Amino acid sequence: MDTFGGSVAYNMLNAFSRVLIRCFIIGMGILIILVVCQFMGYTGPILHLLSRYFDLGTETIRLFWIVLLGTTTLSMFVFYLLPFVCIKIVLRKTREY
Numbered sequence: 001m002d003t004f005g006g007s008v009a010y011n012m013l014n015a016f017s018r019v020l021i022r023c024f025i026i027g028m029g030i031l032i033i034l035v036v037c038q039f040m041g042y043t044g045p046i047l048h049l050l051s052r053y054f055d056l057g058t059e060t061i062r063l064f065w066i067v068l069l070g071t072t073t074l075s076m077f078v079f080y081l082l083p084f085v086c087i088k089i090v091l092r093k094t095r096e097y
Contacts, residue, residue, distance in 0.1 A: 010091065010094060013087050013090065013091055014091060016087065017083075017084050017087040017088055017091070020080050020081075020083055020084040020087070021080070021081075021084050023080050024076060024080035024081050024084065027072075027076045027080065028073075028076060031069060031072060031073055031076070034069060035069060038065065038069075043062075043065070046065075047061055047062070
């Protein structure tokens with residue numbers, strides 16, 4: 001048993017890192033679909049629905065949509081990819097000992 005806590009902690013961190021990378025890949029896939037739909041012009045029904053409930057112009061709704069996509073992308077990197085990379089660095093360091 002090493003100072004890291006043995007193979008149980010190693011296996012748990014390895015499993016957690018696999019979950020994080022899967023969440024990142026699935027989330028980025030969904031974001032890519034949303035961006036493709038936006039640039040191909042499939043956002044008409046969404047704009048119509050939102051403009052009916054909120055008294056906003058289409059430019060304001062499109063700006064909100066772009067900010068929402070950017071914020072979601074940034075949070076995907078911060079909450080899924082960054083911990084994945086950190087865990088992999090820790091696992092690589094513990095494997096050397």
